[in-house]
Amino acid sequence: MKTKFSFRFLLMLFTIFMFIGCQDPSSHPPYEGPPKDHIISVAQAQEMYNAYSERRIPIIQEYEDSLLSDGSKFEPTRYAEYDLETIKQYIAFIEHEAKRANVSINTLRFYLSNYPNSTKFLNGDPVKYTRRNSIFVVPTTELGGENVGFSVEEINGNFSAVPINREISNPRENRGKTNANSTLQTNEAGFFMSNNAAAQGGGTTSLILNDGQLAPPPPTIDFGHNH
Known part of the structure; x- marks a missing residue:
């Protein structure tokens, strides 16, 4: 009885390790640092955010407000997460x-x-x-x-x-x-x-x-x- 239990336990472990070993390694790429040429500084992000606030938000808000008859103010979207x-x-x-x-x-x-x-x-x-x-x-x-x-x-x-x-x-x-x-x-x-x-x-x-x-x-x- 003990031998049969041990055999089943070892077979289960073997199956688990085989499953782990057969997983596609490409699904977990190795860490190689930040993506080259695609990370910007906080200061750059702030400047870009401010430029959008000054050059786009007022235009969007003015146009959308012109379509509202109840006097409510349209809130332009700033991000999606x-x-x-x-x-x-x-x-x-x-x-x-x-x-x-x-x-x-x-x-x-x-x-x-x-x-x-x-x-x-x-x-x-x-x-x-x-x-x-x-x-x-x-x-x-x-x-x-x-x-x-x-x-x-x-x-x-x-x-x-x-x-x-x-x-x-x-x-x-x-x-x-x-x-x-x-x-x-x-x-x-x-x-x-x-x-x-x-x-x-x-x-x-x-x-x-x-x-x-x-x-x-x-x-x-x-x-x-x-x-």
């Missing part, structure tokens, strides 16, 4: 999807954006921060000789990377329309229409990160006042 675990999970997610599609991620693009002046997006999803300035993050890869943002499409168990600005071809909607109108429809649809699985006839996974915590509120304290 994500907790570290969300960022780690996001990196793991897009690397997993890229591996399934047999492509490499080249860069992450941070797009400046605005939530619409509505309680819902066109697809019916709720708008988290109505009218607020925001950002969203798009991973890129090389497709057709260009570095483009991409999604991952699955058809019959096969995964492939597709550019997010790929034109959607729908014969019923496009019948009788000119090429110019079709192009205009694609441009107006933007990034998210290309991730419509029903329109594409397959399952498409978006890799775009959004909906972080926007500020203000709470007030910005790292670089002084919001404005």
